[in-house]
Amino acid sequence: MDKIFVAIVEDEAEIRNGVAEYINASEDFVCSGCYKNGEDAFREIPKRHVDVVLMDIQMPKMDGIECIRRLKEGNRDLHIMMLTVFEDEEKIFESLKAGADGYLLKTTQPDKLLEAIRELHNGGSPMSGSIARKVIGTFQTLPKPKDETEDLSSREREILSYCAKGYMYKEIAEALSISIETVRTHIHHIYEKLHVRSRSEAIIKYLKR
Amino acid sequence: MDKIFVAIVEDEAEIRNGVAEYINASEDFVCSGCYKNGEDAFREIPKRHVDVVLMDIQMPKMDGIECIRRLKEGNRDLHIMMLTVFEDEEKIFESLKAGADGYLLKTTQPDKLLEAIRELHNGGSPMSGSIARKVIGTFQTLPKPKDETEDLSSREREILSYCAKGYMYKEIAEALSISIETVRTHIHHIYEKLHVRSRSEAIIKYLKR
DNA sequence: TAAAAAATACAACGAAAGTTGTATTGTCCT
């Protein structure tokens, strides 16, 4: 069986070499390159055979998040996993948005790291426990303000949706083949039901619902 | 060390008993209850000592997603993990929104299941590889139309943010202690940069960026 | 340092939006 080629991007030589050594000592992985900043990594990785990248965040010249963005732009299929000490939401979500496929903390045990690389290569997305919990937490937007647009009639909702596309009264009237005065009336009713007093506020409620 | 109390909610007796047996055979877990539908689970679990719930989705009377919603409403701290055959995004995200803390497929190996329960209990969020990848994928909103609000000056962005709160010119002028005419000028500049021609369109761009 | 961009301000005019009130028709629920 072919070995999995792993690249390491990490500015601290000690960690970099430690991880590389551990990877090379394993059966099914081989370290195909070590880079000490995002710039070197971005220049070299596309030229080589790399299956998986382990990426630090804080590095000189180019940080890991920007490096991911650029690497992914060139090759969507490259599997990249963060390996960092940061566990604040900002860094996590910026990384994921940039295209990271996994996110491990540096406190991860070496054997768990190898297992994670394997999972990453198989299309999974390994995350440290606390990271996964934060990611899942973003879906639990519990107490969202009741959607007042529920109270609108279907015609009113239709008209509101035109407002939310930037249509003027006149344009809505044309689109629906009704008079501008009728549009006015509908919109007035919409304002009452949504408890707002302008098109802006109505659009805001509509888009945020 | 105290054992971790695990409840199982699953309509198929074979699976239910199999998992219960496996859990009871382990060192640090004990099955504290088996329920064959969401209704029974919702009625009984709050009365008992339960640390972790393993929850199926498709069940008679009350499905697992609704059951999670209700259990979590009563007790935010209860750790619930889906254990299901479904891996479509709809079911996954509905579960997470309802409050699931983990999501495993039934194909998970028994030893991995036990490890996942342990991780869940420790505040992690174990997910099967393909699930985690889908979850992470939602953050990678790839080809989003370039954020034109980037081109705005900080003052302009500030004013736009007031528009997006529903403020009128007069109110913005007051809030920033500048004249209404200056607000007008700024907003006109904003429209030029965003290539829009009304407050509505500007707000739409701002909220969708 | 010279040019460009940002922040500020005033003003006048026309266009769009918002308010208030009235009215007709059809549907749905009680």
Next chain:
DNA sequence: AGGACAATACAACTTTCGTTGTATTTTTTA
């Protein structure tokens, strides 16, 4: 059958918004 609501329409009037043009002071950048 009567009442409530939705959809439609018209109109007069007020307020807010958007356009155009000019101008001064900083700040930034080439």
